[in-house]
Amino acid sequence: MTAFAQFRLLHGASTADVIFADTVDTIILGKGGNDSLTGNRGHDRLFGGDGADSLAGGDGNDSLFGGAGNDRLDGGNGRDVLSGGAGNDQSFGGAGDDILAGGDGIDALFGGDGDDALNGGNGDDLLHGDAGNDSLVGGAGADRLFGGDDDDGLNGGAGNDWVDGGAGDDRLYGSPGTDTLTGGSGADLFAFYDPASSQAGAGRDVITDFRAADGDRLQLLFIDGDAGPRPGSITILATGTGSLLRVDSDGNGVTDFEVEITGALLTMADLMFA
Secondary structure, three states: OOOOOOOEEEEOOOOOOEEEOOOOOEEEEOOOOOOEEEOOOOOOEEEOOOOOOEEEOOOOOOEEEOOOOOOEEEOOOOOOEEEOOOOOOEEEOOOOOOEEEOOOOOOEEEOOOOOOEEEOOOOOOEEEOOOOOOEEEOOOOOOEEEOOOOOOEEEOOOOOOEEEOOOOOOEEEEOOOOOEEEOOOOOOEEEEOOHHHOOOHHHOEEEOOOOHHHOOEEEEOOOOOOOOOOOOOEEEEEOOOEEEEEEOOOOOOOOOEEEEEEOOOOOHHHEEEO
């Protein structure tokens, strides 16, 4: 008995195929061509292969793999896994707690309802968490991340990213590159793992809507919370448009971390540590 013995197997040819599953668990192989593959009420596995494919999971906990080409993946209802592969893909999780991976290319990922996990991969990607407590990771490239409703975790990854938490108590991570971070409504946490995540000068990150009265906080994870910062290692400067937070993390007298806060004057009471 093979690992796929419980599945019905349908496969296309090297041309453009249109294949529909029935109500049992089905594996559909599109192979070459611009294929249209549609699951049904089973837990289906759809493989687009080469070409610009359209994959729809339908009901059930489905797995969709776009393969090479500019594909469209729609998970439908259920807890689905969507992987775009190479190409500029569009993926829609639909209802349920879904996992979406963009892969290579300029991808657009939409989580839909549920607590979804989105990873853009390589390329300048667009990620929308939509409703639910979502996790968004941009990956390499200049990405745009929008958490949507509820309490989301957002990390742009490497590159100059735009990160917007939306409604809810969100956690936004500064990452390598010049990032713009907007928490949106709710008590948001802006967290930085190491000094390299927001370098001093033109490469620094910008926080656009810090509101201490709403419960927003800024966390420096590279400073020990028990020991606290060294005296004189943290400087907060008022500017004409907000404030600058500067940190000398290694004690050599040189600022190696800097973040700009627009429209608000940061205080030491707004800071948290590891």
